[in-house]
Amino acid sequence: xxxxxxxxxxxxxxTGQSMTLLCAQDMNxxxxxxxxxxxxxxLRLIHYSVGEGTTAKGEVPDGYNVSRLKKQNxxxxxxxxxxxQTSVYFCASSYSPRLAGASTDTQYFGPGTRLTxx
Amino acid sequence: TQLLEQSPQFLSIQEGENLTVYCNSSSVFSSLQWYRQxxxxxxxxxxxxxxxxEVKKLKRLTFQFGDARKDSSLHITAAxxxxxxxxxxxxVRDTGNQFYxxxxxxxxxxx
Numbered sequence: 001x002x003x004x005x006x007x008x009x010x011x012x013x014x015t016g017q018s019m020t021l022l023c024a025q026d027m028n029x030x031x032x033x034x035x036x037x038x039x040x041x042x043l044r045l046i047h048y049s050v051g052e053g054t055t056a057k058g059e060v061p062d063g064y065n066v067s068r069l070k071k072q073n074x075x076x077x078x079x080x081x082x083x084x085q086t087s088v089y090f091c092a093s094s095y096s097p098r099l100a101g102a103s104t105d106t107q108y109f110g111p112g113t114r115l116t117x118x
Numbered sequence: 119t120q121l122l123e124q125s126p127q128f129l130s131i132q133e134g135e136n137l138t139v140y141c142n143s144s145s146v147f148s149s150l151q152w153y154r155q156x157x158x159x160x161x162x163x164x165x166x167x168x169x170x171x172e173v174k175k176l177k178r179l180t181f182q183f184g185d186a187r188k189d190s191s192l193h194i195t196a197a198x199x200x201x202x203x204x205x206x207x208x209x210v211r212d213t214g215n216q217f218y219x220x221x222x223x224x225x226x227x228x229x
């Protein structure tokens with residue numbers, strides 16, 4: 001049981017290049033999330049998915065696209081990278097943010113991808 | 119501006135001291151979570167609080183959810199070097215289904 005894995009761990013891009021970050025989870029979770037983490041700003045949600053074949057925008061979706069073709073995988077794409085996208089990217093998964101009543105589920109995070117755009 | 123603001127942003131204390139970290143918002147949350155993150159790793163869940171006024175204890179850590187469900191606090195008693203890390207609060211609002219994370223508090227406990 002590997003939990004949540006992310007590839008690659010590090011990447012350096014030039015402005016205008018494209019790339020795809022891959023997230024995989026083996027816990028059969030319905031929900032998956034992509035966050036970016038910048039100093040002094042905590043984690044900000046980019047896009048999320050509530051199930052296979054569905055995606056939704058988070059707080060900071062501009063410049064990113066996502067796909068959830070398989071339940072266990074969630075891909076984050078940068079079509080034309082910009083220096084402002086230099087960040088650490090985290091993927092997470094959970095059964096659901098809401099269970100019965102007002103409780104919430106646990107998010108399990110991957111180890112992160114450190115992306116630098118020059 | 120972030121939906122959840124944490125204070126202080128940085129905290130450096132001696133081993134054995136007590137400390138409190140705050141997580142505040144003008145919005146109401148159905149629940150709040152606290153995570154700890156170590157360098158080079160993803161955040162790991164410490165606790166979830168779901169009822170206004172709820173208090174939960176995890177060894178030397180005490181978590182409280184505000185009565186109005188707009189704020190939360192984390193109190194650490196007799197801090198140890200192993201408590202060093204970035205502490206993040208996160209919440210789900212009454213409407214919606216996405217998590218909002220706080221700005222983070224970086225704690226350093228000096229031996």
